[in-house]
Amino acid sequence: MYRLPEKKSKRPASWKQLAPSCSRPECTTSGLSGVFHRHSGYWLNEQQWFCSADCLEQSLELELLHHFNLGHRSAPIRTTMPLGLMMLARGVITDLQLRDALQLQQATGDPIGACLQHMGFVSYQDIASAVATQWGCPVFPADSVQPGCSMLIPFSLAERYRMLPVHLVTQGRRLFVAFSDRVNHSALIAIEHMLGCESEACIIPEPSLFQVLEYRKRDTSGEAAVHRPGTAAETARMIRSYAHQSGSEALRLQAIDGNIWVRFLSSRSHLDLIFDTTP
Numbered sequence: 524m525y526r527l528p529e530k531k532s533k534r535p536a537s538w539k540q541l542a543p544s545c546s547r548p549e550c551t552t553s554g555l556s557g558v559f560h561r562h563s564g565y566w567l568n569e570q571q572w573f574c575s576a577d578c579l580e581q582s583l584e585l586e587l588l589h590h591f592n593l594g595h596r597s598a599p600i601r602t603t604m605p606l607g608l609m610m611l612a613r614g615v616i617t618d619l620q621l622r623d624a625l626q627l628q629q630a631t632g633d634p635i636g637a638c639l640q641h642m643g644f645v646s647y648q649d650i651a652s653a654v655a656t657q658w659g660c661p662v663f664p665a666d667s668v669q670p671g672c673s674m675l676i677p678f679s680l681a682e683r684y685r686m687l688p689v690h691l692v693t694q695g696r697r698l699f700v701a702f703s704d705r706v707n708h709s710a711l712i713a714i715e716h717m718l719g720c721e722s723e724a725c726i727i728p729e730p731s732l733f734q735v736l737e738y739r740k741r742d743t744s745g746e747a748a749v750h751r752p753g754t755a756a757e758t759a760r761m762i763r764s765y766a767h768q769s770g771s772e773a774l775r776l777q778a779i780d781g782n783i784w785v786r787f788l789s790s791r792s793h794l795d796l797i798f799d800t801t802p
């Protein structure tokens with residue numbers, strides 16, 4: 524499997540690692556008892572350590588409550604010049620073509636890029652370069668997609684946000700993540716935290732993205748996507764149960780627009796669990 528090498532400083536390398544104290548303020552385990560519990564406890568996001576599944580669950584509930592209270596609102600979309608106008612300004616299409624495409628858009632509800640492409644006015648490559656200008660990022664050459672790179676993130680997230688890790692510069696720990704119609708910055712931030720790398724957005728033509736997604740779909744082992752439970756308490760309980768079952772020692776947790784991505788890490792493997800808010 525294609526893996527990002529684990530950071531050397533995966534855990535705080537200090538006396539804290541040898542005798543960690545529980546990060547849950549109400550916990551009664553303190554002082555040297557961390558020495559005896561450090562093999563049974565859980566690290567969360569490399570920052571916090573919990574002495575027991577109970578402490579983990581209760582702290583997770585508090586953290587999750589925050590995401591639950593935020594609701595399902597997506598992060599505000601950065602305002603950019605509309606795609607049709609962008610292509611008009613670049614001389615890719617004429618105003619007559621734009622008008623025809625806008626009429627088709629009104630009738631079908633399809634995105635303007637798809638309408639322009641459908642009418643034969645532009646190519647997918649034209650759309651990709653206009654989207655790239657909109658978002659101020661490069662177009663990624665579709666034939667340079669690293670095989671297997673898409674395995675770095677769960678399929679369900681790749682599909683939902685129409686994004687794909689396409690190139691990993693291992694030395695610099697920099698990951699190029701491709702989108703086709705809009706860049707999702709919350710998703711990029713989540714990827715950075717989860718994989719412990721820098722990320723860089725880029726655009727690839729839609730058919731190339733779908734082609735890799737189709738390929739990526741074939742292997743969804745090591746991930747589970749479930750509907751997000753109604754309460755933070757229930758979600759925390761599920762995470763605790765997964766942590767126990769997978770024998771993991773460390774967890775990473777990130778929220779993307781209300782969806783929760785949890786990665787359970789054990790010495791040999793990892794498991795991704797996605798709590799989806801889609802009704």
Ligand SMILES: [Zn+2]
Pocket residue numbers: 545546547550551552573574575578
């Ligand atoms: Zn504790």
